[in-house]
Amino acid sequence: MAHSIIKQLEELRELNPLVHNITNLVVMNNTANALLALGASPVMAHSPAEVKNVVEISKSLVINIGTLSASWIESMYQAASHATTIGCPWVLDPVGAGISALRNDALQRLLNLRPTVIRGNASEILALAGFSQATTKGVDSTAHSSTALQAAIKLQNSYNAIICVSGEIDYIVSANEIIEVHNGHIMMTKVTGLGCTSSALIGAFLGLRNNTVEETIAGVAVLSLTGELAARTAKGPGSLQMHLLDALYNLDTPTLQRELSIQRYVRRD
Amino acid sequence: MAHSIIKQLEELRELNPLVHNITNLVVMNNTANALLALGASPVMAHSPAEVKNVVEISKSLVINIGTLSASWIESMYQAASHATTIGCPWVLDPVGAGISALRNDALQRLLNLRPTVIRGNASEILALAGFSQATTKGVDSTAHSSTALQAAIKLQNSYNAIICVSGEIDYIVSANEIIEVHNGHIMMTKVTGLGCTSSALIGAFLGLRNNTVEETIAGVAVLSLTGELAARTAKGPGSLQMHLLDALYNLDTPTLQRELSIQRYVRRD
Amino acid sequence: MAHSIIKQLEELRELNPLVHNITNLVVMNNTANALLALGASPVMAHSPAEVKNVVEISKSLVINIGTLSASWIESMYQAASHATTIGCPWVLDPVGAGISALRNDALQRLLNLRPTVIRGNASEILALAGFSQATTKGVDSTAHSSTALQAAIKLQNSYNAIICVSGEIDYIVSANEIIEVHNGHIMMTKVTGLGCTSSALIGAFLGLRNNTVEETIAGVAVLSLTGELAARTAKGPGSLQMHLLDALYNLDTPTLQRELSIQRYVRRD
Numbered sequence: 001m002a003h004s005i006i007k008q009l010e011e012l013r014e015l016n017p018l019v020h021n022i023t024n025l026v027v028m029n030n031t032a033n034a035l036l037a038l039g040a041s042p043v044m045a046h047s048p049a050e051v052k053n054v055v056e057i058s059k060s061l062v063i064n065i066g067t068l069s070a071s072w073i074e075s076m077y078q079a080a081s082h083a084t085t086i087g088c089p090w091v092l093d094p095v096g097a098g099i100s101a102l103r104n105d106a107l108q109r110l111l112n113l114r115p116t117v118i119r120g121n122a123s124e125i126l127a128l129a130g131f132s133q134a135t136t137k138g139v140d141s142t143a144h145s146s147t148a149l150q151a152a153i154k155l156q157n158s159y160n161a162i163i164c165v166s167g168e169i170d171y172i173v174s175a176n177e178i179i180e181v182h183n184g185h186i187m188m189t190k191v192t193g194l195g196c197t198s199s200a201l202i203g204a205f206l207g208l209r210n211n212t213v214e215e216t217i218a219g220v221a222v223l224s225l226t227g228e229l230a231a232r233t234a235k236g237p238g239s240l241q242m243h244l245l246d247a248l249y250n251l252d253t254p255t256l257q258r259e260l261s262i263q264r265y266v267r268r269d
Numbered sequence: 270m271a272h273s274i275i276k277q278l279e280e281l282r283e284l285n286p287l288v289h290n291i292t293n294l295v296v297m298n299n300t301a302n303a304l305l306a307l308g309a310s311p312v313m314a315h316s317p318a319e320v321k322n323v324v325e326i327s328k329s330l331v332i333n334i335g336t337l338s339a340s341w342i343e344s345m346y347q348a349a350s351h352a353t354t355i356g357c358p359w360v361l362d363p364v365g366a367g368i369s370a371l372r373n374d375a376l377q378r379l380l381n382l383r384p385t386v387i388r389g390n391a392s393e394i395l396a397l398a399g400f401s402q403a404t405t406k407g408v409d410s411t412a413h414s415s416t417a418l419q420a421a422i423k424l425q426n427s428y429n430a431i432i433c434v435s436g437e438i439d440y441i442v443s444a445n446e447i448i449e450v451h452n453g454h455i456m457m458t459k460v461t462g463l464g465c466t467s468s469a470l471i472g473a474f475l476g477l478r479n480n481t482v483e484e485t486i487a488g489v490a491v492l493s494l495t496g497e498l499a500a501r502t503a504k505g506p507g508s509l510q511m512h513l514l515d516a517l518y519n520l521d522t523p524t525l526q527r528e529l530s531i532q533r534y535v536r537r538d
Numbered sequence: 539m540a541h542s543i544i545k546q547l548e549e550l551r552e553l554n555p556l557v558h559n560i561t562n563l564v565v566m567n568n569t570a571n572a573l574l575a576l577g578a579s580p581v582m583a584h585s586p587a588e589v590k591n592v593v594e595i596s597k598s599l600v601i602n603i604g605t606l607s608a609s610w611i612e613s614m615y616q617a618a619s620h621a622t623t624i625g626c627p628w629v630l631d632p633v634g635a636g637i638s639a640l641r642n643d644a645l646q647r648l649l650n651l652r653p654t655v656i657r658g659n660a661s662e663i664l665a666l667a668g669f670s671q672a673t674t675k676g677v678d679s680t681a682h683s684s685t686a687l688q689a690a691i692k693l694q695n696s697y698n699a700i701i702c703v704s705g706e707i708d709y710i711v712s713a714n715e716i717i718e719v720h721n722g723h724i725m726m727t728k729v730t731g732l733g734c735t736s737s738a739l740i741g742a743f744l745g746l747r748n749n750t751v752e753e754t755i756a757g758v759a760v761l762s763l764t765g766e767l768a769a770r771t772a773k774g775p776g777s778l779q780m781h782l783l784d785a786l787y788n789l790d791t792p793t794l795q796r797e798l799s800i801q802r803y804v805r806r807d
Contacts (some may be wrong), residue, residue, distance in 0.1 A: 018676045024313070025294055033779070036730055037776065042677075044604070045634070050641065053639070067313050138312035139310075238518075242511055295582050299567065337583070368588070368595060371585055407556045408581050461570035461580065505575065506783050507781065508780055
């Protein structure tokens with residue numbers, strides 16, 4: 001597994017894929033910095049008047065509904081629609097799914113446009129699959145990632161997207177497999193937007209446009225691993241955020257070979 | 270005094286209260302990170318279509334007018350109005366009060382909805398009380414906090430809100446008391462949004478919904494103290510911001526007992 | 539050359555000029571922190587209902603089109619128009635010039651209002667001068683700064699603005715000179731918004747309202763130098779960002795005398 005990610009990371013750093021982000025106001029800076037530190041090239045653009053232009057020059061699109069408004073929903077819809085039309089891979093991050101009709105309706109519209117990948121925390125994936133709106137408390141998950149596995153499988157079957165559930169263990173559900181990423185650290189839940197960053201890194205790897213399942217695993221694993229590495233020297237969530245960006249920039253083959261902890265299972269449902 | 274804050278901090282870390290923030294575009298990331306580091310759970314949502322939903326699941330609301338626009342004023346108004354209606358405590362941070370009619374009018378509308386707490390710098394509190402618009406220069410204060418004490422008392426009397434003035438000494442004016450927090454550090458004025466963070470932390474403690482005066486003191490004191498602690502090892506405002514988040518995360522009973530410097534006086538005006 | 543910058547920095551720290559920023563959503567926090575660390579006072583305000591008020595109390599204006607929308611374009615236009623009318627110096631940062639008609643049209647409107655200074659990367663300056671839209675890839679430059687020198691000269695002649703091209707060497711083109719700043723570090727390209735920060739620091743120095751060419755050089759040189767200093771101890775782009783803010787705060791006369799690397803040439807075109 002490390003071999004695939006090592007190869008993808010090398011390719012990504014050579015190609016510097018342009019990743020178009022329509023993301024929330026809280027995490028924009030971190031998202032851009034994480035993409036740059038990894039080796040990708042971020043662009044943030046949200047006006048309905050230019051999102052199609054930006055999708056066309058980008059290698060992938062990341063849509064994150066963290067701080068929605070009517071005009072941003074329209075931009076997200078137009079960008080995602082165009083991405084699907086021209087074959088540009090795109091990630092949907094359903095932040096706060098279940099907390100309002102505004103979010104639920106926007107998510108249904110976006111789901112119908114067939115995202116390549118959906119990544120959320122357990123509460124969000126449960127809400128998105130219609131399993132439970134009661135477990136949602138704002139934007140932080142109140143459920144363990146494993147409790148959302150059935151919801152992820154249902155979503156995968158319904159929309160033929162790759163579904164990622166972030167948490168103590170990260171789950172990635174493809175048409176054929178369930179992949180577990182065991183890297184990560186509990187302190188990561190005390191830094192805002194690391195889930196959003198995971199979605200952005202998935203977007204960066206999807207920009208290679210080679211194998212969407214392998215690229216999704218790479219995005220999830222690289223964020224969780226660099227978060228884990230950062231936590232080892234961090235004195236708290238402030239320094240964790242800084243060390244994480246440094247770790248993304250310095251991530252190398254020996255570290256990936258030594259540290260990645262990933263398990264793959266064939267789906268039997 | 271330390272005893273009350275210690276107890277509140279323990280409770281906050283156990284309950285992880287959800288704090289709804291409608292705040293400015295400059296500080297959103299820091300605000301979210303400070304709330305997480307403290308032990309609360311932030312949610313940022315500003316669409317008029319969902320602010321009532323979010324207020325309903327939140328334990329408190331923080332409204333900060335730093336980067337206003339017409340649609341955001343409408344959201345703030347709806348959120349604050351709903352908070353007052355359902356008894357959700359809320360904080361008003363009047364950033365840049367006095368610099369434009371847009372801000373002054375928005376503030377008057379919000380004041381009429383009866384915030385639980387108002388926190389600003391001296392220039393903002395002076396402008397809000399109608400004492401002086403001439404001393405306002407942008408969003409940084411040009412006046413010492415003590416010069417705004419009469420303005421704070423006037424505001425307290427007029428709106429029956431708890432008024433906080435941040436500065437070299439932080440003043441908290443309740444119906445019966447004037448409380449001084451002597452923690453803090455001058456370098457904190459060189460980091461953007463630490464006043465906004467103070468408002469957010471007040472919001473977090475108000476989420477305990479126990480005693481609004483004690484909760485307000487806790488929010489003010491914890492930010493000023495962790496800023497002071499951070500400044501001791503910081504090499505400048507960049508590292509101060511990072512150390513502050515780490516300090517919030519690591520804040521413990523011995524530190525609070527040793528470091529807090531708070532004085533309370535019965536009001537005699 | 540160091541002498542002029544040392545004097546300006548002293549003056550800036552004494553006057554704390556208020557700098558009005560209408561900038562992009564990605565970099566607002568960093569921009570505000572950089573201005574504070576330098577010694578200026580930032581204000582962010584973007585509502586059409588108040589931008590004229592804010593321009594009037596500010597010493598300079600910085601307009602950055604990184605995350606455009608129709609209503610923000612209107613605000614930028616009104617603010618820049620008022621700045622030109624009342625003689626307030628202003629900087630235009632043409633982020634992503636060439637990637638969409640939305641940006642190109644907005645830029646043409648803003649150019650017609652005669653910015654005091656224009657600062658961009660090579661791709662942006664090339665696109666703005668109509669030399670090449672093909673080299674633009676999102677918001678990161680795909681061209682070396684030297685390749686944009688002719689474009690910068692053309693822009694300088696057309697609009698009588700001072701033109702800055704950021705890159706390995708920073709070029710500043712005035713009516714009479716070409717100035718090269720050799721400070722900087724390649725790792726700075728892995729931190730989002732340092733170009734935007736350069737524009738903001740130019741704005742801060744323009745707030746001294748003394749000599750626009752010298753002030754522009756000071757802004758460019760101080761950012762590139764502090765980035766270079768930060769890179770010496772940084773372990774990656776995360777720590778570079780933090781060290782840069784600390785370096786701005788601590789920048790002193792001996793460092794400026796020892797480290798600045800600037801060359802000035804009389805234009806002979």
